[in-house]
Amino acid sequence: MLYSTTSPADKRAAFRKDIASGRLLHFPGAFNPLSAKLIDDKGFDGVYISGAVIAADLGLPDIGLTTLTEVASRAQQISRMTDLPSLVDADTGFGEPMNVARTVQTLEDAGVAGLHIEDQVNPKRCGHLDGKAVVDTDTALKRIRAATDARRDPNLLIMARTDVRAIDGLDAAVDRAKRLVDAGADAIFPEAMATLEEFEAVRAAVDVPVLANMTEFGKSELFTATQLESVGINIVIHPVSLLRLAMGAAERGLDTLREEGSLQSEVAGMQTRARLYELLDYEAYNAFDTTLYNFTL
Numbered sequence: 132m133l134y135s136t137t138s139p140a141d142k143r144a145a146f147r148k149d150i151a152s153g154r155l156l157h158f159p160g161a162f163n164p165l166s167a168k169l170i171d172d173k174g175f176d177g178v179y180i181s182g183a184v185i186a187a188d189l190g191l192p193d194i195g196l197t198t199l200t201e202v203a204s205r206a207q208q209i210s211r212m213t214d215l216p217s218l219v220d221a222d223t224g225f226g227e228p229m230n231v232a233r234t235v236q237t238l239e240d241a242g243v244a245g246l247h248i249e250d251q252v253n254p255k256r257c258g259h260l261d262g263k264a265v266v267d268t269d270t271a272l273k274r275i276r277a278a279t280d281a282r283r284d285p286n287l288l289i290m291a292r293t294d295v296r297a298i299d300g301l302d303a304a305v306d307r308a309k310r311l312v313d314a315g316a317d318a319i320f321p322e323a324m325a326t327l328e329e330f331e332a333v334r335a336a337v338d339v340p341v342l343a344n345m346t347e348f349g350k351s352e353l354f355t356a357t358q359l360e361s362v363g364i365n366i367v368i369h370p371v372s373l374l375r376l377a378m379g380a381a382e383r384g385l386d387t388l389r390e391e392g393s394l395q396s397e398v399a400g401m402q403t404r405a406r407l408y409e410l411l412d413y414e415a416y417n418a419f420d421t422t423l424y425n426f427t428l
């Protein structure tokens with residue numbers, strides 16, 4: 132009932148243990164708190180909180196328009212709904228290194244288990260689009276140092292994302308990844324890798340966990356869990372996938388409603404009221420005070 136009873140500190144400790152296990156962790160992206168409950172219910176390892184999804188949810192493109200306050204508030208709403216650890220997209224850290232420090236403490240207070248900070252310039256853009264630009268190595272390292280110095284819980288995972296691959300090629304990306312790890316990054320997110328071999332090269336170059344971003348319609352092929360595991364990837368995100376699925380279904384439903392004047396033919400594909408209530412744990416609320424809360428289906 133209500134929120135997760137697992138504390139953020141316990142989630143972070145569990146995440147640290149899991150990510151060091153060598154097993155591939157699956158973190159689908161939750162597009163809202165309810166979908167985080169579904170990810171938990173389906174037995175995944177954690178919940179990803181995507182910047183692209185937060186922006187899209189507000190009807191905005193993913194070009195650095197969202198504020199730290201908006202991201203932290205959504206991260207808190209999602210994180211508290213699940214016992215699973217959450218990993219949030221902190222974009223470029225929302226400003227200069229001092230802002231990065233504040234971002235880390237704010238997201239830590241929101242209850243996330245980890246966050247990633249990227250080396251794109253501001254304004255940033257989706258890592259799978261052309262025309263990106265990155266900051267110089269010194270600035271990228273400063274962001275990561277500021278982030279690791281700012282956390283109060285040593286188990287809060289600070290992941291460094293590098294967008295260098297699409298700009299200066301794989302060797303430069305590998306080099307940047309190594310420098311980010313030397314600066315204190317706990318994990319590496321190599322963005323827009325073209326092949327499995329490229330993931331393998333990053334994996335071989337650093338001795339910290341590596342993330343694979345399996346976003347659809349991007350620069351990376353959608354590798355299977357087995358393929359990613361075979362090259363030693365530690366965590367895979369499907370950041371925007373649930374939003375894309377839900378919006379695909381919503382669009383089809385609206386077309387049906389327009390054409391048929393009713394949603395009768397779509398009902399079979401809908402989540403039922405019973406299933407929704409099960410996810411929301413209605414029964415627990417009923418049991419809380421049976422004189423007041425006694426709704427039945």
Ligand SMILES: C[C@](O)(C(=O)O)[C@H](CC(=O)O)C(=O)O
Nearest residue numbers: 181182183257258259346370
């Ligand atoms: C992972 C990502 O940063 C996100 O915000 O979810 C995006 C995903 C996307 O736009 O497909 C990214 O830049 O890869």
Ligand SMILES: [Mg+2]
Nearest residue numbers: 181182183220
């Ligand atoms: Mg993003």
